[in-house]
Amino acid sequence: MTRTTTSALTLAFALIAGTAHADTLTYITYKPQGANDAHSRSLQWFVDKFAERTGGKHTIEVFWGGSVAAVGETPEALANGVGDMGDIVTPYFPDQFPLNNAIGFFIPQPMDSREVGQAMVDWHAEYPEFVEELSSQNLHAVSFRPLENYGLLCKDPVENMADLEGKRVRSYGFAYPALIEAMGATPVSITTSDTYEALERSIVDCAPIGPVLARGFKYDEVAKYYIEMPFGASFGHILTMNLDSYKALDDDTRAVLDQLGEDYMVEYASMLEAEETRVLELWQEELGVSVLPFPDEELTALIDHQGVQAVRAEWEDKAEATGLEIEGILAKLRF
The missing domain is CATH 3.40.190.170 (Bacterial extracellular solute-binding protein, family 7)
Structure with a gap:
């Protein structure tokens, strides 16, 4: 400003x-x-x-x-x-x-x-x-x-990491672009307000989000599969x-x-x-959104990916430059 x-x-x-x-x-x-x-x-x-x-x-x-x-x-x-x-x-x-x-x-x-x-x-x-x-x-x-805990809201079913190959996934921030690339998908930077239209027009196939926010932004009107990927809470x-x-x-x-x-x-x-x-009940009873499990180990295995590690190292460097002792913090952030 x-x-x-x-x-x-x-x-x-x-x-x-x-x-x-x-x-x-x-x-x-x-x-x-x-x-x-x-x-x-x-x-x-x-x-x-x-x-x-x-x-x-x-x-x-x-x-x-x-x-x-x-x-x-x-x-x-x-x-x-x-x-x-x-x-x-x-x-x-x-x-x-x-x-x-x-x-x-x-x-x-x-x-x-x-x-x-x-x-x-x-x-x-x-x-x-x-x-x-x-x-x-x-x-x-x-x-x-x-x-809330985030998963992946998609236009088509996703059962494993192979199903994400070549998908276009809404991205923002630092960690998601690297993680999406590690999945074999393509990160697409789109604002929250533009994501509804992007899903509707298949500009993106999926978006990381939680059920409450997905309902709040009405993304669940145009994408009907919620994949329980263990991103953790944002x-x-x-x-x-x-x-x-x-x-x-x-x-x-x-x-x-x-x-x-x-x-x-x-x-x-x-x-x-x-x-x-309430949202999960609406999905099941009225809105027709399917909640699908995902093999957790397939996602957590990507933590060792070079790009994902580079993002984490970037934060560690910034934090240590302030004099912060980071080990206690990292202990809560690591699987």
Whole structure:
């Protein structure tokens, strides 16, 4: 985002925020309020609980749907005080937040969604470099929103690795392009918003995703086979606060916010799991999506592929350059 854009956003938001009560924090998110998914519903839970636990002394006003900052602008917007809090979609910023994107360099990895969330909590508590990566950009992590376990949604059945030979697979980030090539398939870089059409028009044959997100983006309307590939859970979002705003809170309010961040992860995980159960039932009963098993060992064998190892080594080099002791982290990321 350019300096001019940041200044314009700051001015626009100042006009909005100027009408808010002095004890109102502002939250900016790309999520639409009417999405009715685990992300938006858990955020509303967070907002409601914050008001309840502060006895109404403090509230959070949410600006939904990217109305203040688009998803790609959020880190800089928050750092510059364009909103007190917001969602940072971490995988979109692997160079800006390499440590906090560790999981994105290690696909497949063995942790599920709850374990990924706990890993992020543990790493922030045990390794100051994770906190410093954010604080150096005037940001503070309030909580974490891991994504679900990912599989592969395809237009045709896939029973083993041989069936993926020559397939075109939607790709993004660092790990997936290398892993897809190791599968013998062709990675195709496509945005989330363009993937529906790409599947519909057979520009791509498959896309890595979880059931909840597949239903949310309606990919399951145009691709009817979900392959249970053991990619592990992806890490998604950091519920982030402007560091100056966080420090300006009184001790009691800061304690409420810290505890709420811990409780949020539990509530969000429960919502996500319930939503996945609902989607799987819809797939079986109404939407006609087949869930197919996949031989785990065929995927995990690809970890030794030169390209996959190169991506992992890239993260290790970046992490060690910060002074981070990486062995404890790698122990959770390796099969």
